[in-house]
Amino acid sequence: MSPFKYLDHTADMCVQGIGTSVEEAFCEAARAVFNLMVDLDRVVPETRIQVSVGASSLELLLVEWLDALIGQKDLSRMVFCRFGVDIVTSNNGFRLEGEGWGEELNPVWHRAKLEVKGVSYAGLHVSKGKEGWIAQCVVDV
Amino acid sequence: MTEQYMLERVGQAEWFVPATGEMRVPGRIFADCGTIEQLKADIEEGKEWNALRQVCQVACLPGIVTASLALPDVHPGYGFPIGGVAAFDLDSGVVVVGGVGFDINCGVRTLRTPLTEESVVDCKEELAEQLFCDIPAGLGSEGKLRLSVEEIDQVLVKGARFVVERGYGLEEDLEYIEEGGQLPGADPGTVSAVAKQRQFRQVGTLGSGNHYLEVQVVEEVFDQKAAGIYGLRKGEVVISIHTGSRALGHQIGQDYLKEMAKATKKYNLSVQARELACAPIKSDEGERYLAAVACGGNCAFANRQVITHLVRSSFARVCGIPPASVRTVYDIGHNNVKLEHHCVDGKERAVLIHRKGATRAFGPGREESPVSYRSVGHPILVGGTMGTASYIMRGTEVGMKKAFGSGIHGAGRALSRRKAAKRYWGEDVRSSLKDKGIILRAHSVRGIAEEAPGAYKDIEQVVKAATEAGINRPVVRLRPLIVIKG
Numbered sequence: 001m002s003p004f005k006y007l008d009h010t011a012d013m014c015v016q017g018i019g020t021s022v023e024e025a026f027c028e029a030a031r032a033v034f035n036l037m038v039d040l041d042r043v044v045p046e047t048r049i050q051v052s053v054g055a056s057s058l059e060l061l062l063v064e065w066l067d068a069l070i071g072q073k074d075l076s077r078m079v080f081c082r083f084g085v086d087i088v089t090s091n092n093g094f095r096l097e098g099e100g101w102g103e104e105l106n107p108v109w110h111r112a113k114l115e116v117k118g119v120s121y122a123g124l125h126v127s128k129g130k131e132g133w134i135a136q137c138v139v140d141v
Numbered sequence: 142m143t144e145q146y147m148l149e150r151v152g153q154a155e156w157f158v159p160a161t162g163e164m165r166v167p168g169r170i171f172a173d174c175g176t177i178e179q180l181k182a183d184i185e186e187g188k189e190w191n192a193l194r195q196v197c198q199v200a201c202l203p204g205i206v207t208a209s210l211a212l213p214d215v216h217p218g219y220g221f222p223i224g225g226v227a228a229f230d231l232d233s234g235v236v237v238v239g240g241v242g243f244d245i246n247c248g249v250r251t252l253r254t255p256l257t258e259e260s261v262v263d264c265k266e267e268l269a270e271q272l273f274c275d276i277p278a279g280l281g282s283e284g285k286l287r288l289s290v291e292e293i294d295q296v297l298v299k300g301a302r303f304v305v306e307r308g309y310g311l312e313e314d315l316e317y318i319e320e321g322g323q324l325p326g327a328d329p330g331t332v333s334a335v336a337k338q339r340q341f342r343q344v345g346t347l348g349s350g351n352h353y354l355e356v357q358v359v360e361e362v363f364d365q366k367a368a369g370i371y372g373l374r375k376g377e378v379v380i381s382i383h384t385g386s387r388a389l390g391h392q393i394g395q396d397y398l399k400e401m402a403k404a405t406k407k408y409n410l411s412v413q414a415r416e417l418a419c420a421p422i423k424s425d426e427g428e429r430y431l432a433a434v435a436c437g438g439n440c441a442f443a444n445r446q447v448i449t450h451l452v453r454s455s456f457a458r459v460c461g462i463p464p465a466s467v468r469t470v471y472d473i474g475h476n477n478v479k480l481e482h483h484c485v486d487g488k489e490r491a492v493l494i495h496r497k498g499a500t501r502a503f504g505p506g507r508e509e510s511p512v513s514y515r516s517v518g519h520p521i522l523v524g525g526t527m528g529t530a531s532y533i534m535r536g537t538e539v540g541m542k543k544a545f546g547s548g549i550h551g552a553g554r555a556l557s558r559r560k561a562a563k564r565y566w567g568e569d570v571r572s573s574l575k576d577k578g579i580i581l582r583a584h585s586v587r588g589i590a591e592e593a594p595g596a597y598k599d600i601e602q603v604v605k606a607a608t609e610a611g612i613n614r615p616v617v618r619l620r621p622l623i624v625i626k627g
Binding site: 113114115 | 190217223239282339388398418585
């Protein structure tokens, strides 16, 4: 089972993270997003950033999680290769406490590819199926 | 069960989709037979994202006026199709984030030079290298203009004017930018701090993906009068810059997509897909979004203005021409929402027009066009592919009546990025362009493959369909000489 994959979308990219838990699927979806931007195996996980977001559903929580990480490539100039996530239910839905491990972007060394602009609601899908948990969405590139 | 959509051919390149089910208005698609067959095939194959369904879903939105439109470069977007146009009544209508997208006011600026193709033959390599060095492009690139929070706010309000006042360009440029390079109604208070912080280093950067800078030659003139008015002559060198509002626009789109999702529930709006999240135009959420979009649009104008300044310096250094001799032909966006006046059912009225992957294309006589262009209408800048051609077109009376004065924005993708990357190899693409005399400088080899000419529809067919539909008319065709990609 591949931990993440891409599904066809004519204009943009549909990313799908797969895991044995919803947390793992969220981490793989994040890896799928950063793999669009750089070569993941060239990123050294030397610095950690923390992400704390909440949403009323798991789908919207996925958008919040990926949005927070994508913003970091401009705010802190960081790209990430390793992620950790805890998801708990809250009064209003779900809360995610997460972390991303990576380093400052070096476009040449990291073999910069596409810039991911944002996370859409198209194809947005978090569920448990035969393959395990799936966390999927279309990102604008 | 396969979805069913009726498609009636009502013109050479015009198709009508009758309003059925929850559609409040019909759909109207301006396209050739090949595009229509592709739309039908996508439905039959049950593709999750298809543009025909999206045209019909937009037709279900509250307050939509006349029809949900799609132009010849139509392909699936999220919510709205790319190449989609929709107008909304100001009292009963909605504003839709997906009708603008994340790259607010992404668009094209074309500059003309006094140079001919022959005069740049010997310096083409040097010019490509200079442009590649001077124009920040690709993931992680940073602009040379560093701005404080207060200055970012001024960019959001004043757009291209702010950077011209800082010395990046000519006062004359502003006359040839849509809306004078400064969209009205911009309120920096509606833009999040994160959006502004993400933009600090990005003013004057090209980006990646389908964004580009091309040095082109006017290869063929189809409309001598309009070409003359635009200052375009066969054999002369022009430059086209395709980029948008960068990280600031992306974050505005993301922030308001979430806000609009809440508003859709709050106002109990019926939408066919979650990505069509919207708010009433006359609501706090709608008004705030429109003020934020104006900020994003102004940021895009400023971005293209700074790049224009950098291009002038590059040409001056390599070709020895005065920077001021490189003049703006026009600058027009293709991801916008605007308040405009149109004739609807025989009466002139104000409507809110969304154009997603479509430009404004006002025909002759409209006061929104620069004074010197008013007799023929303003140029429509149509980006092709890096191996084929781009076009400059103009609007028509027919387009004003049938398409709210809208124009095509490019070739439109035919292959997904994944399929293109599997089918093409970046270095092969570079080599085949070289054989055609086109120099390609790019920051990402994979990006070259994803943007291979074969990943797009045939620009000639798209332009032909827009022409046959009568909504746009070709003025000149541009052939690429140098391509700079992120």
